[in-house]
Amino acid sequence: MPARNLEQWSQAPAGLKPGEYVDSRIYSDHGIFEEELQKIWKRTWVPVCHESELAKPYDFRTLTIAREPVIVVRGNDNRVRAFLNVCPHRGNMIERRPAGSFAAGSPSGNPRRMTCMFHAWQFDMKGNCVFISRQEEGYQDRLCPKDVGLRRLRCEVYFGGFVWVCLDDKMNKSVAEWAAGCLDCLKPALDEEPLEVFHYHKAIIPCNYKLWHDTNCEFYHDYLHYHNRITGFNDAYFGRKNSGYDNGHITVGSFEVQYDKYEGFESRANVSFPNLPPNHWYMIDMFPGANFNLRGSALRCDLMTPLAAGKVLIEFRGLGLKSDSPETRKARIEHHNTIWGPFGRNLHEDLLAVSAQGAAMDSRADSRNILHGRHEDETIHDENGMRHFYDEWGRWMDRSPSNPDLRYREGHNQPAA
Numbered sequence: 001m002p003a004r005n006l007e008q009w010s011q012a013p014a015g016l017k018p019g020e021y022v023d024s025r026i027y028s029d030h031g032i033f034e035e036e037l038q039k040i041w042k043r044t045w046v047p048v049c050h051e052s053e054l055a056k057p058y059d060f061r062t063l064t065i066a067r068e069p070v071i072v073v074r075g076n077d078n079r080v081r082a083f084l085n086v087c088p089h090r091g092n093m094i095e096r097r098p099a100g101s102f103a104a105g106s107p108s109g110n111p112r113r114m115t116c117m118f119h120a121w122q123f124d125m126k127g128n129c130v131f132i133s134r135q136e137e138g139y140q141d142r143l144c145p146k147d148v149g150l151r152r153l154r155c156e157v158y159f160g161g162f163v164w165v166c167l168d169d170k171m172n173k174s175v176a177e178w179a180a181g182c183l184d185c186l187k188p189a190l191d192e193e194p195l196e197v198f199h200y201h202k203a204i205i206p207c208n209y210k211l212w213h214d215t216n217c218e219f220y221h222d223y224l225h226y227h228n229r230i231t232g233f234n235d236a237y238f239g240r241k242n243s244g245y246d247n248g249h250i251t252v253g254s255f256e257v258q259y260d261k262y263e264g265f266e267s268r269a270n271v272s273f274p275n276l277p278p279n280h281w282y283m284i285d286m287f288p289g290a291n292f293n294l295r296g297s298a299l300r301c302d303l304m305t306p307l308a309a310g311k312v313l314i315e316f317r318g319l320g321l322k323s324d325s326p327e328t329r330k331a332r333i334e335h336h337n338t339i340w341g342p343f344g345r346n347l348h349e350d351l352l353a354v355s356a357q358g359a360a361m362d363s364r365a366d367s368r369n370i371l372h373g374r375h376e377d378e379t380i381h382d383e384n385g386m387r388h389f390y391d392e393w394g395r396w397m398d399r400s401p402s403n404p405d406l407r408y409r410e411g412h413n414q415p416a417a
């Protein structure tokens with residue numbers, strides 16, 4: 001076949017149906033991006049960190065969900081709670097540090113209180129306003145601290161100790177119900193004993209957040225990863241199932257990785273997670289943008305914060321067992337970093353690929369078709385994971401991913417190209 005002229009290039013390949021390709025504008029259009037924040041990110045459960053990062057009472061972390069500033073804190077009753085990190089007085093962001101502790105005082109903060117630096121209002125770890133500076137002088141008896149508490153957010157600690165937050169009070173599902181069974185393959189391994197974060201780094205990547213989701217949920221791109229080809233690419237690898245769950249979630253089934261096939265690597269069986277067959281490897285991709293990836297001895301978790309149509313903040317965490325001996329922890333860190341560290345055999349390769357996709361999908365570029373049309377019995381090189389994700393995306397957005405100018409139902413009724 002010759003290369004195509006503009007008109008041919010603009011058409012999806014004959015034989016592919018809507019749903020088997022998406023329009024690149026869903027990755028680059030500013031209006032669609034803003035709509036996603038409102039319609040999806042403000043309404044779903046988002047994992048934001050791990051409880052081991054809030055190990056002691058008064059520990060906190062800050063973050064944003066759909067541009068809303070959020071703070072998670074551990075109270076002196078040991079419970080983790082989440083609040084909008086916004087002062088009820090004049091809307092200042094209360095805490096600016098990414099993480100820390102309120103246990104000790106500071107020049108502009110009382111111990112064991114969240115203190116807004118602007119006019120020194122103070123809040124306890126349950127979000128109650130407990131002090132208004134010069135209250136009687138200014139408000140007489142017209143304003144009571146109990147009426148100006150923080151905005152409380154839905155918060156759960158679930159699945160190996162991850163902290164989940166939802167901005168929508170009307171969310172009618174628990175995290176377990178929202179997960180719809182997709183976490184079950186890893187629950188026995190993660191819930192057996194407490195976990196601990198041993199690796200954290202974050203990166204701002206010049207691509208749409210969904211491109212990072214896509215590369216995590218399809219393994220057809222293992223052609224990019226020499227290490228995966230050498231240690232996988234056998235019958236068990238090609239038999240791994242790619243399964244969809246309600247609410248847009250996906251899992252990739254396990255197989256035994258042949259680490260010793262790669263020069264300089266050896267089996268990781270002796271430090272595999274509890275209740276996991278040695279050297280096995282499961283992956284979970286949750287809608288709209290969280291990934292849990294357990295390669296036997298180390299758990300990786302990617303949490304995404306979309307910043308713009310072409311920009312995503314990704315926080316990468318590595319986790320082991322809290323009970324690890326120093327030797328075991330050292331082995332887990334080495335196993336994590338040789339695959340997922342900056343000089344490892346995997347992560348930067350994915351980052352290169354999605355950055356190149358992002359560069360080609362600049363918001364001013366013409367739209368083009370992105371193909372998700374492989375069918376291989378829902379196994380590892382099938383693209384059913386992406387089709388499942390974008391079908392869910394279409395319902396939340398009421399847009400057809402194959403033609404976002406059409407509503408979801410209209411897009412379904414389009415004939416094959």
Ligand code: FES
Nearest residue numbers: 087089090116119
């Ligand atoms: S804005 Fe926070 S105390 Fe005034």
Ligand SMILES: [Fe+2]
Nearest residue numbers: 215221225350
């Ligand atoms: Fe990859």
